[in-house]
Amino acid sequence: MSDTVHIVEVGPRDGLQNEKTPISVADRITFVEALIAAGLKAVEVGAFVSPKAIPQMVGSADVLRGVSHHTECELPVLVPNEKGYEASQAAGAKLIAVFAAASEGFSRANINCSIEESIERFRPVLARAKADGVRVRGYISTVLGCPYEGEIKPQAVVDVAKVLWDLGCYEISLGDTIGVGTPVKARQLLRAVAGHVPMANLAMHFHDTYGQALANLYAGMEEGCRVIDSAAGGLGGCPYAPGATGNVATEDVVYMLEGMGIATGVDMAKLVAATNVVSGLIGRLPVSRVAAALNAKKAAGKA
């Protein structure tokens, strides 16, 4: 597997929006800058959502404007509806992400509508994005399990993926939102979805709640998937089990890829430094095993 993998860093959005402590716009810009300086080529910088619903994402327009001179880096932002789309365009977003669920129960609980209704909301966003030349990434959550419905059948994911693909998303990111997936199921899911959307246009967005993320990513890579979403330091946590782990850590992913001979272009020391700054701001240690090990080695004077 000595080919390339595209890492989409989601720490400043999916990570921070699930942290209790809100981070200022200036600190979020510093964080994104540090991630780009570490060599990441895609960084999700914010979300154009209701500040009441997600106060952590307030000022996403300013974060995007603050880093948009980094034209070498993809800078997606999450957009839930037309209002959000307009705000994203006013801030100059060239790449947006929409968000659907594979589980009706999760869709209702999370965005208070059915899957079909959520897609109806995206439809005009996708049409306008197409007309504006804006690329759209489609997230599907709860692809390997739902906190309300339990196991999710691959066909349910396929159904949503087909719709998002047909509506013009250039990439479908498959989210194991609660981290319950295991390697064989991850492979089976990817194989099922790749029957309708090219594997090259699928991304793995696996949470590490049960420690399975790297194994699932490796299994997915064997299946041919080459795009991985991750968050520096494993930022984010799990809203369904406060105290548990959320996004897989970018450090842990980079470590695995580099060990497999896949060059990521990421400078590990710079990445851990970026993580440590945010850890200080949110007041908890990184859950990334690699960050913890490298910090421990450094503290012991061995790095």
Added chain:
Amino acid sequence: MSDTVHIVEVGPRDGLQNEKTPISVADRITFVEALIAAGLKAVEVGAFVSPKAIPQMVGSADVLRGVSHHTECELPVLVPNEKGYEASQAAGAKLIAVFAAASEGFSRANINCSIEESIERFRPVLARAKADGVRVRGYISTVLGCPYEGEIKPQAVVDVAKVLWDLGCYEISLGDTIGVGTPVKARQLLRAVAGHVPMANLAMHFHDTYGQALANLYAGMEEGCRVIDSAAGGLGGCPYAPGATGNVATEDVVYMLEGMGIATGVDMAKLVAATNVVSGLIGRLPVSRVAAALNAKKAAGKA
């Protein structure tokens, strides 16, 4: 992969010997009992080593005697030399483990002799064990990297594995002592060693210091390996990076295996309960992602 996997629980030995806080014999017996009650079929209960070198293992004879009525469970103990062997036999050990390194630098630092000298020490132990009808497991440490020598070539591991196998070890446990391995290297190593020792007689003993253990185990299972060493709660830590993670957590391994359709016979709730008791005694939270998630869910009233 709907076949079987044999888990060797090493928490009471490899785990506790690397924890700062020594645990009393009575508490270690309680811990082993709890692990057996959770369904584990092999539990390494102690080490017959110098109490000066490893005070955490003082009283291993009493621990073994205290649990040896569990004839349904394999109860290996670590034995470094003939003196240790004699003590293990006085305590009734039916299964012992010897310990060599794949790296000269690690062998010197850890047991103060060359690899060849360490094997000369084991030779009489293995001869006596054979005569006594005692089964011997052989550990090889630093198989995927050494804190002193860096990367370790598979051939160095093959050389030691061949000797241990020829001396009569029934199983060779390949230890990624500092957790630096990644999936492709883990597979390559297993393939190399399996050229000389049957795959059925190889075990994977992978530490999770850099979060890679489950991915490596999955990769090794694809290669055909079916024996996994792990420690409840991820007990143990890493002596070369204090504050980092040691043994892969049994909970995380069981979660992956069960998710892959491989029945382990382990009751997860009972396993986490066993982990939590020891966590309380050593005064730190389990590093197992599964234990953390399940404890968090329980605390949130969702489990």
